[in-house]
Amino acid sequence: MDVLKQLLGRLHPLVVHLPIGFIILGLLLQWYDRKTKHHNAVISLIYLWAGTFAILACITGYLQYMGEGYSFDTVKWHLWAGIATAIFSFVMYYKVKGSKAFAPISKIPMGILSFIFLFLISFTGHLGGNITHGEDYLIEPLPNSVRSALGFDTYEDKEIALNEDNWSESLIYEDVVAPILNNRCVSCHNPKKNKGELLLDSAEGMLKGGESGETLLAQNAEKSELFKRMNLPVSDEDHMPPEEKTQPSKEELLLIGAWLDAGHPFEGTIGEAGMAKELFEPFFPKKHDFDYPDIEVAEAPIDSINVIKKNNIHVDRISKGTNFLTVSCINDPSFTDADFELLQPIAQQIAVLDLGGTQVTDAIFEKLAILPHLTVLKIDNTQVTGTNIGLLAPSNYLKLINLTATKFQKVHLNALEQFKALKKVYLYRTGIDASGVKTLNNGQIIIDYGDYQLPPIPADTIIY
Amino acid sequence: MKDKIERLIQEKLVREAEVNTRRHFIKSCAQGMGGIALSSIFMGCDPLGKPKTNSSMGFSERDLNPLATLSPPYAPKVKSVIYLHMAGAPSQLEMFDYKPQLQKYDGQDCPQSLLEGKKFAFIKGTPKLLGPQAEFKQEGESGNWVSNFLPHFKKVVDEVAFLKAVNTDQFNHGPAQLFMHTGSPRLGRPSIGAWATYGLGSENQNLPGFVVLTSGGNSPDAGKSVWGSGFLPSVYQGVQCRSKGDPVLYIEDPEGITRDLKKNTIKTINEINKKEYAKYADPEILARINQYEMAYRMQIAVPEVMNINSEPEHIKQMYGVEPGKESFANNCLLARKLVEDGVRFVQLFDWGWDTHGNIREGSIDLGLRNKCREIDRPITALILDLKQRGLLDDTLIVWGGEFGRTPMQENRGNKKMAYKGRDHHGDAFTMWMAGGGIKKGASFGQTDDIGFSAVEGRVSVHDVHATILHLLGFDHEQFTYEFQGRNFRLTDVEGEIIKEILA
Known part of the structure; x- marks a missing residue:
């Protein structure tokens, strides 16, 4: 017998949907039929069925409450609301049928009764859902801000703030x-x-x-x-x-x-x-270690970008998450100092600039000084000698200069000493003796002269 | 739903069209109206999945030039990748994974517990364990182990990060190579290089975005699918270049066709195409015009970049190149030149690492040592050369095979082999990466005392892919392409970034 009770109890989540369906069907039909009142007989029958199944739902619901060990506090509102819905179904049945059995009810307008009915079934259903899915089932997917605005507790807003120093x-x-x-x-x-x-x-x-x-x-x-x-x-x-x-x-x-x-x-x-x-x-907070400054900048004007692109110069945002640009003249080896004018409109956004293999000369450094956010400068395989490179020294972000295969002069190494943010300089194939200073500014700036050798060793020629 | 089904139908038509393009094309032209049908079919083949309208003409730069550069979703650490694949699977136990305990057990039967439930390509019955055939030393400041088979490489050991316990579930060359390069052991998926060029384009408008170079006398067992484009538009597949003869087959003009005549031919064809475009306004026609022009430019640019003779003598010596021959050293030097010129993905395959011990070349103590010599100097030179030019900051180098080799000596047909050799083994093998965003001198993962399985830091092929995409600025879970009604990823439904080797 206990088995049967428990089994019936577990049918509750199935059975409850029948009265819900009937009631909604009845209400819709009432609305559809509000002018002509042709279908009252059908509607009353629907409410009779709704009431019958609501009683069945109440019985199975009670069995489930008994069999599954819910506390009365958890289910009480759902239980009372369920019983109320069942009773109200019969009230509606008599009302629609036009029965005079309940005099006071017959005076209340149909519209008001229908609204109460709709509210009852929705409320009961919602309370039932809360029991099975948890009270915050509908709240949980909302963003934290909306949840706290609605007065619900949020549990996902604590940050772990640690840092290197303490x-x-x-x-x-x-x-x-x-x-x-x-x-x-x-x-x-x-x-x-x-x-x-x-x-x-x-x-x-x-x-x-x-x-x-x-x-x-x-x-x-x-x-x-x-x-x-x-x-x-x-x-x-x-x-x-x-x-x-x-x-x-x-x-x-x-x-x-x-x-x-x-x-x-x-x-x-x-x-x-x-x-x-x-x-x-x-x-620890993530170090910003990318080729652009850790600040925000306005978007570059799209018209200027299109003009630059038409001139065969690459312009792309470094990533979709930043407005900083990487610019490369790889397809435009004829680029000269004068062509730099093209880049003026995007001066704020240029972070990586590749002028490798172009026709630029030392005059370019004066122009480059107007780029406030320049972070990486590649000017390899050009005729620059380094005169005026010191104009870039105040840059807050310039961390890398590639001067490979240029005419860079040793005397200008002194100018590099003054650079604020510089970390790395490539000077391979500049003719500067690789035995010179390896670092500047107490190790802040590392100079790579390259010219690495792999002298022959006996193993190179031994064939097994 | 309806538009999904329509998409599927379109995709099917495009596939069909790709199979018999030429016949289809001629037929369509003959029928006149067919041409219009074809153009509408190709409209469904938008390389970005959704039309972009930032150009004045109403379609994107990408429609005209499929290799136009795109910004990655996240800040990238590298711009280019050089992937060095040792086809045949090199023995980690003679190169990087030092197992002194294995020497002690040399010649003893392999414990049954290790063999249970395992499949090997050739090993039968109970094989005997085989001690390391190389001598190992800790090198550099990192103290990572390198064998005496790689006397040059030890000088750059502090530049690389090792993965000592990579795992694959494939134990035959073809499927394992496909898995390593496309994320699936079966045919049909795009390779890493195809994904990279699809997602980022390529900077140099005169060169292909994805170049493949092979050496060792043979192509990889898995065939050209390892650099294929799978379901991505075929423009993203790798272009195989040769270090001997014409760098790209048929790149030279045929005899009697001068450069001027070629120029005029292309000019005329493009004029016809432009008229065609004026009629039908199909962006595919513009893309075709663009590609004729690119091919024309490539005829000059490719032979130029593929010519290693223009390099100074000391650089040629550093790599140990053999001009005029097909060699791994030549390919390494070419890889540097290509990356220097803005090529996105350079894929090197070196064949001949399948050391079973059945022949002298395939022995672990002789043949393998020769193969190591062939790559030792070039790889070391490649790392140093990229470094001195400041290119190593923007380039990722990946080295590995399709799997590793067993700690047991192979006993094919339950007989003793003529030479010392090892069977295929995917449980745990070594790969390394170097370049931008990589933690220099790191070593992640550990194998057990005999190098059979991972005991710590086991990573999968998908993890390696996730890490490569991460360095290029992609989230491998978001980087997808819709095909046959669902989104595909390089890493399928797996893969975790290997943070332990990232700087």
């Missing part, structure tokens, strides 16, 4: 572990949802453990339920977070493991916990 002084739990757990776990393991009867939003909750017992084992990440579950293959049923949720990164996982191995301290700094720096490095 990482070891940050608090291990509060600044590192708690944000990871907050961002990946707490949306389910919080006092409201309490999935698996486990709370991961507080030290007490974690120490108490959940349905499967202890969650943390000091000095033993491998055996700690928390780490074990997160480390299972994503396809495994016991893996946490569940497959469809955002997964922690490799680095976050390693850190949780190391924290458990360090005895899961809830107090104290990273330094006091004695954890290795490599674990935290991935969370």
Whole structure:
């Protein structure tokens, strides 16, 4: 008998859809029929069926509540609303039929009754959905900003802010572990949802453990339920977070493991916990190490770009994520100093400029000085000697100059000394003796004279 | 839904048209109206999947020139790739993966536990373990291991990052090479170079964007599909150039045809095409005009860039080139010249690394050593030459084979082989990368005591692809092409960027 009860109970999610369908059908038909009233007989029949199946839904619903161990608090509103819907179905049945059985009802206009009916079925259905899918089922996909505006808790807004200088002084739990757990776990393991009867939003909750017992084992990440579950293959049923949720990164996982191995301290700094720096490095702010400045710039005028392109000069954004441009004259070896005028309109946006193999001379340096964001300059295989190269020294961003196969003069090395941001200079095939200075400005600027040799060795000629 | 089905039908028609283009074309021309049908068919073959309208004429630069440059979605670390593939699969155990323990077990039976459930190409029964046939030393500041088979390479060991535990599920050359270059062991997918040129175009308008150079006397077992364009427009397939004879077959004008006559011919053809365009306004006609012009320019530019004799003597010596012959050294020097001239992807294949021990050339202690000598100087020179010109900052070099080789001596047909050799083995083998965005001197992954399986840092072929695309400025999960109703990726549904070797 118990088996039958439970089985019937589990049919509830199926059966509930019948009254929903009937009621909506009836309401639509009422609307369609509002002028002519030709179909009242059919509509009343539909509401009779709706009521009958609503009663069936109430019975199976009650059985499910009994059989599946829901608390009364969880289901009470859904239960009462369901019963109300069933009763109201019969009220509507009599009303549409034109029965005089309920005098007070017959005075209320049909429109108002229909609206109440629609509200009842929607509300009941929604409450039912909340029980099976969770209360935030519809809220969850919304962006954090909308969610908090609607007054819902958000669990995904804690950032891990560590940096090179004082990482070891940050608090291990509060600044590192708690944000990871907050961002990946707490949306389910919080006092409201309490999935698996486990709370991961507080030290007490974690120490108490959940349905499967202890969650943390000091000095033993491998055996700690928390780490074990997160480390299972994503396809495994016991893996946490569940497959469809955002997964922690490799680095976050390693850190949780190391924290458990360090005895899961809830107090104290990273330094006091004695954890290795490599674990935290991935969370340091990413160094901007690309060929353009780490600032925003306005978009280059498209007309100017088209004009430049017509002149056989490449202009492309360095990536779709930036307005900075890379410009190359690889297809225009006849480019001269005078042609630089073409590039004037995009002076703000040029970050990488390749003038290799063109006709430019030392006069170009004066013009290049108007490029405020120039980061990489390739001027190899040209006639430049380096006179006036010092005009580029104040640039805040120029980090690389390629002067391979030019007439660059040794005397101008002094001028390079003054460059603010310069890191690398290529001087291969300039005729400057490779035994000269290898670095300038106390190692800030590295000079590569090239001319690498691979002298013959006996092994070159031994054939086995 | 309806437009998906229409797309599929169009795609099918395009494929059909590609199979019998010439016949189709003549037939269509003869029927007059057919020409219009053809042009509408080709409209479905937009290389970008969606029409772009930033040019004044209502179609993009890409419609006219499929190799026009595009910005990558993310900031790139490199502009070009040089991929060095040792076809036949080099032995990691004689080059980079030092296993002193394996020497101890030399000549002993391989433990059964290792053989269970494994498939080998030739090994039968219980093979014997074979100790390393090379001597190893830690080199450079990084202290990474390099064998005495590579006496030059050890000088640049601090420039490269090793992947010591690459894994593939293929153990035969053809499928494994396809997997390594197209992300699938079966035919039909575009190669890495095709993806790169499709996504980025190529800077030099006089040269192909994707050049393939082969050496070692043979083409790779998987055939030209390893540099094919798969379902991408065929303009993105690799162009095979030769270091001996004509760099590209039939690039020279036929006897009796002067450059002027050729110019006039193309001029006339293009004028007819322009009239045709005025009539039908099909951008495909403009693309054709553009390509006639590019081919004409290439006739001059390609022989020029492919001529290594113009290089100074000390550079030729550094690489150890053999002008007039087909050699890996020539190809390495060419790779530098091509990258210097803005070619996007240069693919080198060197054949002859299949060291089973059945013949002298295929022995692990003799033949392999000769092959190592053939690549040792050129690769070292390539790295140093790119570096001194400032090109290594913008270029990625990838080195590897299609799989590795077994720690066991091969026993084909359960007999002792004439020479020492190793069978195909995909569980764990070594690759390396060097250049822009790569962590210099890194080594990621470790194999067990005898070099059979990975114990740490195992990476897949898809991971390698994800990393290459990342360095070029792509997210391998977003970089897709719609074909037969679904989006395809180089990395299919897998692949993770190998952050451990990135700077």
